[in-house]
Amino acid sequence: MNRTYELMFIVRPDMADEDLDKLISTLETAVSTTGGTVKSVEKMGKRRLAYSVRRFHDGVYVLLTVEGSGGLIHELERRLRVTEPVIKFLTVRIDEEQKRLDKIKKIRDARKKAAPAPAATPEGGETAAVTA
Amino acid sequence: MAEESKAPTAPSEAAAPVSEGRSSHRPGPRGPRPGGGPGGGPGGPREGGRKYFRRKKVCKFCVEKIESINYKDVRLLAQFVAESGKIVPRRLTGVCTPHQRRLSGAIKQARNIALLPFAGRAN
Numbered sequence: 359m360n361r362t363y364e365l366m367f368i369v370r371p372d373m374a375d376e377d378l379d380k381l382i383s384t385l386e387t388a389v390s391t392t393g394g395t396v397k398s399v400e401k402m403g404k405r406r407l408a409y410s411v412r413r414f415h416d417g418v419y420v421l422l423t424v425e426g427s428g429g430l431i432h433e434l435e436r437r438l439r440v441t442e443p444v445i446k447f448l449t450v451r452i453d454e455e456q457k458r459l460d461k462i463k464k465i466r467d468a469r470k471k472a473a474p475a476p477a478a479t480p481e482g483g484e485t486a487a488v489t490a
Numbered sequence: 491m492a493e494e495s496k497a498p499t500a501p502s503e504a505a506a507p508v509s510e511g512r513s514s515h516r517p518g519p520r521g522p523r524p525g526g527g528p529g530g531g532p533g534g535p536r537e538g539g540r541k542y543f544r545r546k547k548v549c550k551f552c553v554e555k556i557e558s559i560n561y562k563d564v565r566l567l568a569q570f571v572a573e574s575g576k577i578v579p580r581r582l583t584g585v586c587t588p589h590q591r592r593l594s595g596a597i598k599q600a601r602n603i604a605l606l607p608f609a610g611r612a613n
Contacts, residue, residue, distance in 0.1 A: 366562075366603050408607040417604065421562075448603040450561070462557050 362397070362425050362456065367438055367447035368417035371404055378418065381441065385422065385434065392433050394426025411445045423452075547584025551593075559592040561599035567606060571597060575609045 369378060378401070386396050402419035411417065424430065431449055438447045550569075551559065559566070570578050570585070570593055577597055580590045600606040 368604065405605075407604040408601070409604060411604055446602075446604060448561075448599065450599060455558070459558055 359427055360394075360425055361427070361451055362423065362453040363431055364450045364452050365422040365424065365431075365434060365438075365447060366450075367420055367422070368407070368411070368445050369420065369443045370412075370414055370445055371416040371418055373418065373443045377443070378420070381443070382420065382422075385437065388433060388437060389424050389426065389430060392426065392430045394424050394430040397423040397425055399423075414445060417445060549584055549586040549589055551589040552586055559589065559596045561596045561603070561605065563596075564600060564605050567593070567597050567600055571606060573611060575607045575611070 369381070382399055386399070389396050398421075400421040400423075402421055404416055404418050407415055407417050424434070435447070435449060438444045550556070556566070561567070570583055572578050577594050580587065583590075585593060597606060601608050
C-alpha cells in the first residue's frame with residue numbers, strides 16, 4: 359500500500375551545510391532501501407521558530423516528500439528521532455488531500471470549458487447541452 | 491434554506507450563479523467582499539450592540555475559492571489566529587463549517603512544527 363507523505367523536520371541552526379546534505383542523503387538511501395521513493399527534497403532554509411524548541415529560537419526547515427508504506431514512515435521517524443541535530447519533525451499524509459484537490463480542479467476545468475460556450479452564443483450552448 | 495428561495499435569480503440567469511459554485515448561496519445587492527478577511531482576523535471589527543447594519547460575513551475560502559488549506563501557508567493561517575495564539579471562532583470570522591474544520595486542523599499542524607505559536611505571538 360503506497361501512500362504519499364510529507365516529512366517536515368527542523369534541524370538545529372548551527373549545523374553545517376555539508377552535515378545537513380549528508381543527513382538528507384542518508385535519509386534518501388534509507389527510503390530507497392525500505393522500498394519507497396523520494397519525490398522531492400526541499401530545503402526551506404533558516405526560519406525563526408514560533409516558540410523555543412530545545413532552547414533554539416531558529417531552525418533550518420527541510421521538507422521531504424516520499425512515497426511508500428507505513429513501515430517506511432516508521433523507519434524514517436525512528437531515524438529522525440535518534441538523529442541528534444533534528445529538533446522537531448512532522449509527518450503528514452498528503453495523497454488523499456491531493457486526490458481531493460485534483461478532483462476539484464477537474465470539475466472546475468470542465469465548468470470553465472462549458473461556461474464560455476453558452477455565454478458567447480446561445481445556440482452554441484444549446485447544441486452543447488444536446489451533445490452532453 | 492430560506493435565503494435561497496428568496497434569491498432574485500430569474501430562471502434565465504440561473505445558469506451563471508450555479509456555475510459559480512458554492513459562493514452563490516449568498517445573493518444580495520452588496521455581494522461578497524473580495525479583499526481582506528471577512529469580519530477581519532483577530533479581533534475583527536464588531537459593532538457591539540449598536541444599531542449599525544451588520545454586514546453579512548462570508549467565508550473567505552468559499553469566496554476566494556481557496557481549496558487547499560495547508561499547514562505550510564503561515565500567512566493564510568495567521569489571519570485566523572488571534573494575537574494570543576488562539577484560533578478565532580467561526581462566529582467572528584464567518585468561515586463556513588467545512589473550511590473551519592480544515593483550518594483548525596492546519597493550524598494545529600503548523601503549531602506542532604513551530605510555524606505558529608501555541609500561545610502568544612511568534613517572537
